[in-house]
Amino acid sequence: MDRDALATEAGNILGALRAQHPLVQMITNLVSMDVAANVLLAAGASPAMVHAPEESPEFVRKAAALVINTGTLSAPAAQAMDVATSAARTHGVPWVLDPVGAGGTTFRNTTVAGLLRRRPAVIRGNASEIMAVARLAGLTDQSAAPRGVDTVHDTSEVEAVAQKLARHCLCIVAATGAVDIITDGRAILRLANGSPLMTRVTALGCGLTGLIGATLGTGVDAFAATRSALTIYAIAGDLAAERADAPGSFRVAFIDALYQINPQDISSRLRLG
Amino acid sequence: MDRDALATEAGNILGALRAQHPLVQMITNLVSMDVAANVLLAAGASPAMVHAPEESPEFVRKAAALVINTGTLSAPAAQAMDVATSAARTHGVPWVLDPVGAGGTTFRNTTVAGLLRRRPAVIRGNASEIMAVARLAGLTDQSAAPRGVDTVHDTSEVEAVAQKLARHCLCIVAATGAVDIITDGRAILRLANGSPLMTRVTALGCGLTGLIGATLGTGVDAFAATRSALTIYAIAGDLAAERADAPGSFRVAFIDALYQINPQDISSRLRLG
Amino acid sequence: MDRDALATEAGNILGALRAQHPLVQMITNLVSMDVAANVLLAAGASPAMVHAPEESPEFVRKAAALVINTGTLSAPAAQAMDVATSAARTHGVPWVLDPVGAGGTTFRNTTVAGLLRRRPAVIRGNASEIMAVARLAGLTDQSAAPRGVDTVHDTSEVEAVAQKLARHCLCIVAATGAVDIITDGRAILRLANGSPLMTRVTALGCGLTGLIGATLGTGVDAFAATRSALTIYAIAGDLAAERADAPGSFRVAFIDALYQINPQDISSRLRLG
Numbered sequence: 001m002d003r004d005a006l007a008t009e010a011g012n013i014l015g016a017l018r019a020q021h022p023l024v025q026m027i028t029n030l031v032s033m034d035v036a037a038n039v040l041l042a043a044g045a046s047p048a049m050v051h052a053p054e055e056s057p058e059f060v061r062k063a064a065a066l067v068i069n070t071g072t073l074s075a076p077a078a079q080a081m082d083v084a085t086s087a088a089r090t091h092g093v094p095w096v097l098d099p100v101g102a103g104g105t106t107f108r109n110t111t112v113a114g115l116l117r118r119r120p121a122v123i124r125g126n127a128s129e130i131m132a133v134a135r136l137a138g139l140t141d142q143s144a145a146p147r148g149v150d151t152v153h154d155t156s157e158v159e160a161v162a163q164k165l166a167r168h169c170l171c172i173v174a175a176t177g178a179v180d181i182i183t184d185g186r187a188i189l190r191l192a193n194g195s196p197l198m199t200r201v202t203a204l205g206c207g208l209t210g211l212i213g214a215t216l217g218t219g220v221d222a223f224a225a226t227r228s229a230l231t232i233y234a235i236a237g238d239l240a241a242e243r244a245d246a247p248g249s250f251r252v253a254f255i256d257a258l259y260q261i262n263p264q265d266i267s268s269r270l271r272l273g
Numbered sequence: 274m275d276r277d278a279l280a281t282e283a284g285n286i287l288g289a290l291r292a293q294h295p296l297v298q299m300i301t302n303l304v305s306m307d308v309a310a311n312v313l314l315a316a317g318a319s320p321a322m323v324h325a326p327e328e329s330p331e332f333v334r335k336a337a338a339l340v341i342n343t344g345t346l347s348a349p350a351a352q353a354m355d356v357a358t359s360a361a362r363t364h365g366v367p368w369v370l371d372p373v374g375a376g377g378t379t380f381r382n383t384t385v386a387g388l389l390r391r392r393p394a395v396i397r398g399n400a401s402e403i404m405a406v407a408r409l410a411g412l413t414d415q416s417a418a419p420r421g422v423d424t425v426h427d428t429s430e431v432e433a434v435a436q437k438l439a440r441h442c443l444c445i446v447a448a449t450g451a452v453d454i455i456t457d458g459r460a461i462l463r464l465a466n467g468s469p470l471m472t473r474v475t476a477l478g479c480g481l482t483g484l485i486g487a488t489l490g491t492g493v494d495a496f497a498a499t500r501s502a503l504t505i506y507a508i509a510g511d512l513a514a515e516r517a518d519a520p521g522s523f524r525v526a527f528i529d530a531l532y533q534i535n536p537q538d539i540s541s542r543l544r545l546g
Numbered sequence: 547m548d549r550d551a552l553a554t555e556a557g558n559i560l561g562a563l564r565a566q567h568p569l570v571q572m573i574t575n576l577v578s579m580d581v582a583a584n585v586l587l588a589a590g591a592s593p594a595m596v597h598a599p600e601e602s603p604e605f606v607r608k609a610a611a612l613v614i615n616t617g618t619l620s621a622p623a624a625q626a627m628d629v630a631t632s633a634a635r636t637h638g639v640p641w642v643l644d645p646v647g648a649g650g651t652t653f654r655n656t657t658v659a660g661l662l663r664r665r666p667a668v669i670r671g672n673a674s675e676i677m678a679v680a681r682l683a684g685l686t687d688q689s690a691a692p693r694g695v696d697t698v699h700d701t702s703e704v705e706a707v708a709q710k711l712a713r714h715c716l717c718i719v720a721a722t723g724a725v726d727i728i729t730d731g732r733a734i735l736r737l738a739n740g741s742p743l744m745t746r747v748t749a750l751g752c753g754l755t756g757l758i759g760a761t762l763g764t765g766v767d768a769f770a771a772t773r774s775a776l777t778i779y780a781i782a783g784d785l786a787a788e789r790a791d792a793p794g795s796f797r798v799a800f801i802d803a804l805y806q807i808n809p810q811d812i813s814s815r816l817r818l819g
Contacts, residue, residue: 031580072597248584248588315793328653525795
């Protein structure tokens with residue numbers, strides 16, 4: 001896909017998002033509660049943090065998309081993820097997996113391995129997490145034990161593994177970093193926008209996964225949804241970095257940018273890697 | 274109540290809040306943890322998020338008011354709400370209900386129906402939530418099934434239902450939206466201040482319910498507490514909207530405004546609907 | 547320790563923090579999730595909120611330090627604190643206790659008393675909390691029943707008790723307030739920097755305890771880690787107070803200041819009490 005086609009597509013999906021306000025159910029980590037909800041509201045979506053096992057499966061039928069994030073995992077959250085993703089499949093609601101901390105502990109690995117069987121439409125993580133998920137899927141015997149929730153692999157290392165994972169799961173895989181990569185198992189797209197300050201604000205990755213849920217909730221296919229969400233997000237990062245040079249004010253400027261970004265910003269700024 | 278009397282009352286209650294720093298216990302949703310605590314601190318109150326069933330009833334005796342919010346509901350939270358509201362009644366601590374997502378799932382409905390029997394002093398929600406609560410109370414057979422946590426009814430539709438609910442529960446009911454309405458079952462007050470950006474920042478509604486707890490904690494009656502909190506909040510929204518035009522910076526300006534607002538701001542800006 | 551030596555030490559530890567990005571595991575309260583993670587990221591550390599009993603002990607082996615905070619306590623959190631601090635001791639990972647709300651309820655007291663037996667390297671609280679911890683340790687029969695999570699004692703009152711507690715627990719004790727005090731049971735250091743606005747932003751105390759974990763994670767001794775973290779934090783507060791005069795914008799400026807502060811800021815601004 002060429003640069004201009006991608007920019008046009010992302011601009012169109014941004015318009016759809018703002019017109020439709022898709023309802024996105026999130027079972028997300030507790031650190032990301034505030035910023036992920038604000039990312040979705042600023043971008044035009046309607047977030048609903050509904051994460052109890054008692055109500056998650058009932059609620060998901062109404063959602064346009066479901067987002068699952070394994071940060072700050074707990075036993076009740078894992079149970080909710082299990083029943084919500086099961087209901088999502090039954091009701092045809094697409095869902096996105098953010099395997100935060102995959103590879104970090106046995107509990108995360110077991111939970112993520114179970115979720116893979118629920119067929120996510122998209123998996124988004126940093127390079128280490130994508131490597132760890134591939135290992136859990138039996139696709140690599142490389143040791144991929146991230147130190148914590150930070151990435152320790154360079155994005156370029158992860159491309160082949162991401163493609164394998166996408167083919168194995170029949171889904172879209174996005175590994176974000178200095179250059180973001182997105183693949184459906186065949187094509188690979190590389191996005192070079194974004195600011196290093198995005199890694200100095202907590203849970204912006206979780207917010208991005210939320211935004212993938214929002215674009216997916218507009219009804220487009222998972223590859224289009226993922227590349228558009230990553231494009232919009234990274235360019236909002238560029239806009240914010242022009243207004244702020246430290247993480248407190250950057251976060252504020254970034255939320256503002258998600259609210260203000262328009263198709264012209266995208267077409268003038270998009271850079272492929 | 275006329276405009277000037279309302280403005281004077283709100284200014285006086287704001288002064289009492291800042292002088293007394295009432296201790297407000299909140300069992301609130303996880304999305305609102307940060308912003309609701311900051312709203313209360315900025316306004317002058319002393320928030321305490323104490324939500325374990327093991328300690329909520331013991332703590333509530335010391336609180337000037339208790340605030341219950343059913344967003345991101347969980348079984349332990351529902352249990353804590355049950356024992357805390359029971360203890361609040363025993364010890365004469367007034368409490369406020371924010372029925373987030375009422376009508377959305379069976380679990381929320383069951384929990385909210387149980388809480389209604391604990392006699393809240395105030396119920397505050399958006400129009401959809403107030404409609405759903407009225408339905409749970411058996412006051413209407415209208416279908417009121419909100420899509421998520423967003424409002425789908427216009428505030429004007431909900432006035433008659435809010436009055437019925439207030440009479441039924443012997444409490445104050447506030448339905449907030451473009452125009453806020455507040456009723457004790459007889460009188461209706463309509464407030465026209467506030468900014469649409471308030472709906473683009475997550476959990477500002479939850480923060481408002483917290484502020485009702487704070488004004489209630491100054492010892493005034495529930496109607497005065499509710500109309501003053503809504504007045505202060507909406508005018509802080511006006512002040513913030515003069516300084517910020519996107520949700521990230523609006524949130525910052527709004528917290529600043531709650532800290533800086535004074536009785537003159539209220540008397541010069543208050544607009545009834 | 548004289549002013550210049552302290553400033554030099556804090557500058558050096560700040561440099562080490564930014565060079566090493568120590569991984570700090572936090573089992574912290576839900577109100578502080580966002581701001582504490584952002585404090586650590588801005589200062590240069592790598593926070594990981596990992597708090598399930600199922601994975602906390604496994605994860606802690608990889609951490610440079612562990613931070614335990616008893617705000618918004620729950621039974622699963624208390625269990626996670628128990629197994630994580632036990633594992634931290636086994637694996638030689640230093641840990642810091644923030645006894646939020648100690649003295650407030652039986653549940654908090656029981657939990658804090660259990661944690662004291664796990665030998666924290668540092669205890670940081672406000673004056674009321676330090677008084678309450680000392681009472682739980684059997685060191686004083688003074689009634690120290692704080693109203694909520696706010697301090698009701700003046701910092702100066704607590705010095706003798708803090709020294710006793712430090713000797714009893716063989717740890718560093720810091721009681722923060724208008725003047726912060728830090729003691730190893732013999733020496734007492736008093737820091738006079740900081741802004742009253744720091745008490746109007748929720749969970750900044752929790753963020754400070756997180757920063758103590760981060761400085762401790764650089765490998766320095768607990769006294770040096772504590773005094774440096776408090777120095778850096780309070781001077782960041784001074785810097786922020788020069789740019790913002792209300793809590794919303796102060797919070798933003800404070801996170802920015804933690805990212806931007808340099809050894810020269812410290813040496814030119816440090817004031818002992």
